[in-house]
Amino acid sequence: MKNITLIIGALYGMSSVVLGAFGAHAFKKILSVTDLQIYEVGVRYQMYSALVLLIIGSFLKFDSGIEKWVAVLMMLGAFFFSVSIYFLSFQNVWQVNLKFLGPITPIGGLMMIISWGLLIYTFAKMKF
Template structure:
């Protein structure tokens, strides 16, 4: 699949799921999660939606004429997957009294990929002047 199509597809999918998960968190999980866990769950939803929008914007606007463009899209796709979805799993696991410890390091790895994606995007904008 092409990078443009992947950015658009994953942006739309992540946006759809962010709305569903946001509603699920606000209604079904409100009584099951502590306020701290609910806030963490909402953080996962927010970051997922932010990056869904970014994927759509760059999918329709980036030139995709350089290898860095593919790296940017992949960092956002995999970073969102690791960051947001590990938060969901950690929150739901904690609510059931079963906190999956192997997911603990996954969240910061996802966050690091998101940071790298943003740094690469910034670099792609300023590369011609440095």
């Protein structure tokens, strides 16, 4: 679990830099200002999640189910949150209705919130 968490964290970090660069350059020409701001929220939260995954992957031992759920929920939550935002920000450009993805974004956000809560619980139980 430790290796998966670190690999996914590094993958999320790398891809958020790539996607952020596209947003700052190529997508700036095709997305509206509002859609670009929405897109950038997805990039930002993906990077936050990448950093969290790298930190917990480095420091947690993953010897409890709760520690594993911290990582799993952060990975899945970041994916659902950011990817749904990326697609929603492009729906006007692609001229397709992707409103059905709207509920996916808060589900991803809720997963990240639960992950943070479990992380707080994990830290509270730790003996330093």
